[in-house]
Amino acid sequence: MTFQALPGFRDFAPEDLAFRNHILAAWRRVARRYGFEEYDGPPLEPLELYTAKSGEEIVGQLFDFTDKGGRHVTLRPEMTPTFARMVSARANGLRKPIRWFSVPQLFRYEKQQRGRLREHFQLNCDLVGEAGPLADAEVIALAIDVCRELGLTAADFRVRLSDRRVIQALLVGAGLDPAHHPAALGVVDKLERLDPEARDRAFAGAGLMDYIDAVVDMAVVRSWDQLEDLAERYRVDVSATELRQVHDALGEMGLYEFVEVDLSIVRGLAYYTGTVFELFDRQGKMRAICGGGRYDTLLQSLGGVDLPSVGFGMGDVVLGELLKDRGLRPAAAAGTEVMVAAVTAEDLPATLGLAHELRDAGLAAEYAMNGVALGKQLRQADARGARLAVVIGPDDRATGMVQVKDLHEKTQVAVARDAVVAHCTATLGTS
RNA sequence: GUGCUUGUAGCUCAAUCGGUUAGAGCGCCGGAUUGUGGUUCCGGAGGUUGCGGGUUCGAUCCCCGUCAGGCACCCCA
Numbered sequence: 001m002t003f004q005a006l007p008g009f010r011d012f013a014p015e016d017l018a019f020r021n022h023i024l025a026a027w028r029r030v031a032r033r034y035g036f037e038e039y040d041g042p043p044l045e046p047l048e049l050y051t052a053k054s055g056e057e058i059v060g061q062l063f064d065f066t067d068k069g070g071r072h073v074t075l076r077p078e079m080t081p082t083f084a085r086m087v088s089a090r091a092n093g094l095r096k097p098i099r100w101f102s103v104p105q106l107f108r109y110e111k112q113q114r115g116r117l118r119e120h121f122q123l124n125c126d127l128v129g130e131a132g133p134l135a136d137a138e139v140i141a142l143a144i145d146v147c148r149e150l151g152l153t154a155a156d157f158r159v160r161l162s163d164r165r166v167i168q169a170l171l172v173g174a175g176l177d178p179a180h181h182p183a184a185l186g187v188v189d190k191l192e193r194l195d196p197e198a199r200d201r202a203f204a205g206a207g208l209m210d211y212i213d214a215v216v217d218m219a220v221v222r223s224w225d226q227l228e229d230l231a232e233r234y235r236v237d238v239s240a241t242e243l244r245q246v247h248d249a250l251g252e253m254g255l256y257e258f259v260e261v262d263l264s265i266v267r268g269l270a271y272y273t274g275t276v277f278e279l280f281d282r283q284g285k286m287r288a289i290c291g292g293g294r295y296d297t298l299l300q301s302l303g304g305v306d307l308p309s310v311g312f313g314m315g316d317v318v319l320g321e322l323l324k325d326r327g328l329r330p331a332a333a334a335g336t337e338v339m340v341a342a343v344t345a346e347d348l349p350a351t352l353g354l355a356h357e358l359r360d361a362g363l364a365a366e367y368a369m370n371g372v373a374l375g376k377q378l379r380q381a382d383a384r385g386a387r388l389a390v391v392i393g394p395d396d397r398a399t400g401m402v403q404v405k406d407l408h409e410k411t412q413v414a415v416a417r418d419a420v421v422a423h424c425t426a427t428l429g430t431s
Numbered sequence: 432g433u434g435c436u437u438g439u440a441g442c443u444c445a446a447u448c449g450g451u452u453a454g455a456g457c458g459c460c461g462g463a464u465u466g467u468g469g470u471u472c473c474g475g476a477g478g479u480u481g482c483g484g485g486u487u488c489g490a491u492c493c494c495c496g497u498c499a500g501g502c503a504c505c506c507c508a
Contacts (some may be wrong), residue, residue, distance in 0.1 A: 007499075060432085061506070078508045106508055111432075114501065122508065189507090268507055291508085313508060343466050378468035393466055407468065 008110075008118025018332050020121070023316050023323070024103055026149045027123040034142045036101040036125060041082035043105065047072040049081045053302060063107045063118075075107035079124040079313070081302060087128055088303025096129030096307075115287045115318045125292075126311030128299065133242045136275040136294055136310050137249035143279055143290050143312055144250075144258050150319075151328040157289060159250075160262035161277045163243040164293075166227070167218060167263055173236030174214035184208055185266040188219045192264060221263040246275055267291060271298045275310065281322050289322065290314035332385075338424050339381035340367040343374050343393030350392045354402070354420060361421045363428065381407060388424055 005011050012020055028038065047064050064074035076082060079102055087098060102124045112118055125142055127135045140159060147157055164185075171181055183206040194202060203212045221227050224244070231238035243261070250259050267276045276293035280286070292312020300306045323329055338358050340351040351367045358365035366384060368377045374391065381389045391403040402420055405412045406427065415423045 004499080058506095061508090076508095080508090108506095108508060110506070110508095112500090113503090116507085120508075124508095287507095315508070341467085373464065374466055375464055375468070380468090382469050389468075391467070395466080403467085405467075410468090412467080 006118070008112035010117065010119070015332055019320065019329055020316060022330055023150065023320060024121060027101075027103055027146055027314070030142060030146045030149050031101040031123070031125060033145070034099065034125075034138065036099040036142075039083075039086060039100050039102050040104065041076070041079070041086060041102075043076055043107075044073050045076050045082065047074045049085075050074065050077065053081070061108055061110055063109050076104065077106055077108050079104050079106065079122065080126075080298070080311075083124065083126060084299050084302035087126075087307075088299060088305045091128075091299075091303075091305040091307060097135065098126075098128040098307075100128075101125040115321055117317055121316040123314040124311065126309055128309045129307050130310075131296065131308035133245035133275070134249055135308075136242070136246045137253070139292065139310055139312055140246070140250060140259070140277055141253050141255055143277075143292070143314060144255050146314065147279065147289070147319075150323055152322070152326065154257040155282060156322065156326055157258070157279055157281050159259045159277055159279055160265045161243070161247060161259055161275070162261070162263050162265040163240065163246075163275050164266065164272055165274055166238055166240045166243055167266060169236055169238045170218045170230060170234065170263075171211075171214070173231070173234030173238070174211060174218070176208075176211050176214065180206075180208065180211075182270060184211065184215050186268070188215060188264055188266050189268055191216070191219050219264040222261060224261070227261075227263075242274060267293055271295045271301075273297055277312070279314070281325075286322060287318050289318050335364065336366045336381070336384040336386045337364040337388065337428055338366070339377065339384065339386040339389045340365060341374055341377040341381070341389055341391045342368070342371075343391065345371050346394060347392045347397065350397055354390060354392065354417075357421050358424060361425055363421075363424060378405075378407075387428060390420060390424070 010016070031038070047059065047062070050058055050062065058077075059074075062074040062077055064072065067073050082104075083100065083102070087094070087100070091098075103121060104124065105119060105121050107119050109118060110116070123146065125139055127139055140161070144159060167185070167188075168178065168181055171184060172178065176184060187202045187206050187208065190202070191199065199216075200209075200212070203209055203215070208215065217230060221230060224240075227238065227240060247259060247261060250256065265276055265278050267278070272293040273296045274294035277291070278288045279290040280288055290312055292310070294308070294310040296308040299309055338355075340355045340358070342348045342351045348367075348371070355365045355367045366386070368380060378389055387406065387408055389405040389407055391405065393403075396402050396417075400417050401414045402417055403412055404415045404420065404423060404427075
């Protein structure tokens with residue numbers, strides 16, 4: 001009988017967990033750098049938390065079941081409802097703007113594909129209580145800096161920046177009734193993946209055949225000039241003030257090269273009210289690394305407090321694939337700092353004593369348990385990444401000395417037994 | 432959930448038209464080396480060819496089913 005992990009779920013062997021921790025540590029470093037505080041909620045939530053706003057349809061995408069108390073529960077598919085609940089309950093007492101982040105493991109019952117599993121870790125950053133465009137720029141800058149922190153450059157990824165207020169103004173200018181905007185946004189969201197024929201079918205399916213040109217014209221806007229031309233053609237006032245301010249603010253931060261205005265970005269979720277953005281790899285062969293935007297009415301509808309908000313989510317799967325693709329997967333950290341080696345079986349008790357003293361001093365120490373030849377033990381020391389090896393033989397014990405080898409510098413010195421721990425601590429501390 | 436496609440050692444791959452005991456590199460283990468490491472040399476372990484069934488004298492190879500991965504759809508955290 002053999003077993004394997006469920007489809008879409010991952011085992012994390014030490015090498016894999018080291019990589020995951022590498023990503024999550026970068027998330028936390030950068031979020032704290034921006035003054036964000038970490039929170040968490042339950043991984044299991046009442047099903048109603050998600051069906052209340054999204055409807056029963058999403059149950060098909062959830063890991064839900066009935067618990068022994070008869071409650072209908074589900075593994076959390078997203079963090080926003082939990083976040084809304086927690087912030088709403090405390091909003092009156094929290095100084096604004098509220099900067100909170102979380103690194104939850106989220107679950108979704110969907111057929112897995114590359115970059116999309118049934119479980120992933122996601123950095124969630126939300127800034128609540130500030131309606132101005134600098135809040136939008138702040139969270140976008142955070143997302144960019146996470147990627148930079150991990151070694152990615154402007155040659156590797158970009159932010160595609162848009163604003164639903166601008167999109168909707170253009171659609172109104174083209175004569176499209178606001179009631180049809182959600183359908184139009186739904187088509188725009190997948191526009192770049194469709195060939196002309198499929199595109200026409202999508203528009204027909206949405207009942208928007210008469211607006212194909214208008215919607216496509218809007219979606220191809222990549223510059224201020226194009227935007228102004230379009231606004232002029234529709235004789236509509238599209239100042240795009242907020243979008244320009246977000247863009248300018250990121251430029252002031254020195255992040256201009258990472259950001260491109262792109263009105264084809266609309267985001268699938270209905271609750272975005274202003275700025276929307278996504279991070280993509282430059283080659284455009286992967287799914288989005290990160291997505292987010294402004295949602296000024298969501299907290300009101302979910303938690304009852306009326307506060308403007310902006311935030312994003314960034315998963316570990318696509319990001320990890322991009323890092324691996326760019327050779328940015330770090331070498332595994334050394335597990336052992338000092339290998340204590342015994343020359344003969346009679347020396348083994350002495351190695352046990354020294355290894356434990358080293359461990360008490362906070363160093364990662366190991367010794368060979370199976371009495372293999374000294375050369376073998378030193379080879380093990382290399383394999384384990386140890387910087388130092390301490391050799392103890394009968395001669396050393398007779399003289400009260402040990403031999404300390406620096407495996408990187410290829411040097412060896414005799415050190416008094418009583419001074420070994422201090423010697424190792426000093427050597428490792430200065431490297 | 433639907434369609435297409437792939438599945439050989441821990442990893443990357445090979446195996447003639449369906450034909451003898453399924454091979455190689457890397458990795459792993461051991462030895463050369465009984466007080467000194469990464470190189471080198473020698474040796475070894477490791478396979479129900481994803482799993483189950485069918486066709487055939489004979490199946491890694493052809494057919495069916497199933498499981499898993501990939502791609503597309505659906506959906507988008």
